[in-house]
Amino acid sequence: xxxxxxxxxxxxxxxxxxxxxxxxxxxxxxxxxxxxxxxxxxxxxxxxxxxxxxxxxxxxxxxxxxxxxxxxxxxxxxxxxxxxxxxxxxxxxxxxxxxxxxxxxxxxxxxxxxxxxxxxxxxxxxxxxxxxxxxxxxxxxxxxxxxxxxxxxxxxxxxxxxxxxxxxxxxxxxxxxxxxxxxxxxxxxxxxxxxxxxxxxxxxxxxxxxxxxxxxxxxxxxxxxx
Numbered sequence: 001x002x003x004x005x006x007x008x009x010x011x012x013x014x015x016x017x018x019x020x021x022x023x024x025x026x027x028x029x030x031x032x033x034x035x036x037x038x039x040x041x042x043x044x045x046x047x048x049x050x051x052x053x054x055x056x057x058x059x060x061x062x063x064x065x066x067x068x069x070x071x072x073x074x075x076x077x078x079x080x081x082x083x084x085x086x087x088x089x090x091x092x093x094x095x096x097x098x099x100x101x102x103x104x105x106x107x108x109x110x111x112x113x114x115x116x117x118x119x120x121x122x123x124x125x126x127x128x129x130x131x132x133x134x135x136x137x138x139x140x141x142x143x144x145x146x147x148x149x150x151x152x153x154x155x156x157x158x159x160x161x162x163x164x165x166x167x168x169x170x171x172x173x174x175x176x177x178x179x180x181x182x183x184x185x186x187x188x189x190x191x192x193x194x195x196x197x198x199x200x201x202x203x204x205x206x207x208x209x210x211x212x213x214x215x216x217x218x219x220x221x222x223x224x225x226x
Contacts, residue, residue: 008197009197009198009200009201010197011189011195011197011198012197012198012201015185015189015198018185018189019185019201022175022180022181022182022184022185022202023181023182023205025098025099025179025180025181025182025184026168026171026172026181026182026183026209028099029099029102029103029106029167029171029174029179029181030164030167030168030171030209032099032103033102033103033106033107033110033167034110034163034164034167036103036107037107037110037111037114037163037167038114038160040107040111041110041111041113041114041115041118041163042114042118042156044066044111044112044114044115044118045114045115045116045117045118045119045121045122045159046118046122046144046148046149047062047066048063048066048067048070048115048116048118048119049118049119049122049123049148050122050140050144050148051063051066052067056130056140056143056144057140057144066115069112070112070115070116073108073109073111073112074112074113074116078105078109078170078173078174079173079176079177081105081108081109082102082105082173082174082177082179083177085104085105085108086101086177088104089101089102089103089104089105092104096178097177097178097179097180098178098179098180099179099180099181101178101179102171102174102179102180102181105174106167106170106171106174109166109167109170110163110166110167110170113163113166114159114160114163117155117156117158117159117160117162117163118152118156118159120155120159121152121154121155121156121158121159122148122149122152122155124152124155125147125148125151125152126151129147129151130143130147130148133146133147153224154221154224154225157217157220157221157224158217158221160217161213161214161216161217161218161220161221162217164213164217165210165213165214168206168209168210168213169206171183172186172206175187182202182205182206183202185198185202186198186199186202186203190202
């Protein structure tokens with residue numbers, strides 16, 4: 001097997017240690033930022049939806065701020081966002097490079113993205129269910145937890161899946177500004193040293209990661225759809 005791999009991807013085999021290190025860095029970025037994005041992004045999306053005009057927690061000033069936050073950070077290309085936030089990363093985590101340095105820009109790219117996904121998922125909940133809960137005297141927070149979040153689980157699962165796939169792509173871009181990971185490995189060796197087998201190997205790994213996330217997401221959606 002080793003001889004076969006050496007014959008088709010010789011430059012990857014020679015740099016297998018760097019590849020594994022890059023893969024580990026990508027997994028760290030996706031894992032850390034993915035968990036934080038879900039923990040922050042879902043409540044963010046709920047507030048974004050509930051505080052809109054006509055929402056059950058209507059609050060026009062708060063909704064305006066949340067909505068503009070989403071619009072601004074979703075409109076900036078990630079590569080520019082990462083560069084703009086270099087100073088903030090140094091201030092918050094003490095560095096602008098490596099896995100730690102990538103956390104802040106990755107979070108500020110994924111949280112608004114996931115927030116919009118959650119907002120859309122909650123909007124699909126039938127209004128009749130909400131009206132029925134209101135007629136039974138449920139409070140706004142009870143309606144959010146027992147009606148909106150419960151009924152929107154498939155949509156939320158789809159949103160989280162899409163966000164994680166986008167996050168994998170963001171980590172590859174972050175590699176171009178010193179974040180490490182598979183993106184940095186592909187750029188340094190695949191592009192910088194003109195080693196196509198390195199580039200193609202990284203592409204295959206990323207495709208497999210995305211496919212795995214999509215498969216798990218589809219399974220969760222299927223199991224929670226009723």
